[in-house]
Amino acid sequence: MSFSDQFFRALGIAPGDRRQLNAFAARSGVSPARLRYYNDANVLPSGGDLPRVLEAGGISELELMLAMGRLSRDTLSAIQANAAAVAKLLQASQPGDAQTKTVVNAPRSALETALGRLYEGDCMDLMPTLDSDSVDMIFADPPFNLNKLYPSSINDNLKTERYLEWCEAWLAECIRLLKPGGALFLWNLPRWNAEIAPFLTSRLTFVHWIAVDIKYSLPIQRRLYPSHYSLLYYVKGPQARVFHPDRLPMQTCPHCAGDLRDYGGYKAKMNPKGVNLSDVWWDVSPVRHAKYKRRSGANELPLKLMDRIIEMSTDEDDLVFDPFGGAGTTYMAAELKRRRWIGIEIGPTDDIVRRFADIDQDRKLLTGQRNDLNALFPNKVRAMREMKGLWTCESVRAATVDHPQQLRLKAIANSSA
């Protein structure tokens, strides 16, 4: 992740020219190492460094910030106050309107099912051919710009601002396609979603930042262990048309089915249909086992994740769109859940086509996973708890009916303990 030397350029330092860098350091009294940090992280200098840099560069703070693409609230307010004049100035130097863009490489159809169609090509060529306000839910899991090698050989090592510009371009199209009341989900590293969120918030209604607890890299020295992916959840317009999240089973010991927490007097209040889904998802495991992987490479999302998202935000027959196919997990989940879908993958689509030829394997997996939802104790866990004499919804209910007064007293005793 690197920026394209916007800081150096604004100060007239040619990137890579050590002589110019050292001369500027001597002039400003800010060390070359510090200047390099401001440039590489595209961070505005602060403290005593800021006036020194501005004076040596003969530049105002506002101009430096604009050149670095860093806007403060103050700057935004100033632009707002002069919106007409600024727009006129910018329009003169901007390329043509995106709406008038012609599609050069029409994506080819790679697979058609009863409910969906998969294209092979660039999503930026497909989206302009789709109608505005036509899609009920969009899920996007773009490349993370981590310099990964994809089968499509796309450039996964763009300069930071180019990557963000690209994300905003395809997201703008996604937003156009989304129906009012439709939901948009964006899966990415927290580092990227933190940058993209303000763009989305300016066009859609923020619903949640869901932290999906999956370890995604090895521990790094002097950093916290990266342990969650960010799943941004937005809707078009004031509220979602569909919202029916699954309820989850209560967490129990995987070996003895016993409680992991003391539920005390709250047992009777627990919903037999399960625990409310929160904005931290801890129960989704990565697809690691080769048996379940549909594509070599580590970027295939678990079916369980897509099942949950589609269940929460769509009804049967709704239309789902995912601009980044990968191994086709979104399309498979949509098909199995009887949603219509449109998909596209820029690289080879053979893995997705093969996956659909073997759809029963995913169907079995999905059925098994859904069996454990919307009940406080899945059947297997409940049977084990009954065998061990541990409480179940039924035993608590029976106790409440038989001895309501006793149970109330016990609850009071527990809560005051």
Ligand SMILES: C[S@@+](CC[C@H](N)C(=O)[O-])C[C@H]1O[C@@H](n2cnc3c(N)ncnc32)[C@H](O)[C@@H]1O
């Ligand atoms: C992170 S993977 C998606 C994985 C997918 N969610 C799954 O569970 O299998 C991103 C995919 O987007 C594809 N891709 C990248 N740029 C694209 C573009 N402009 N249009 C369509 N697909 C693209 C890449 O080839 C890669 O397969």
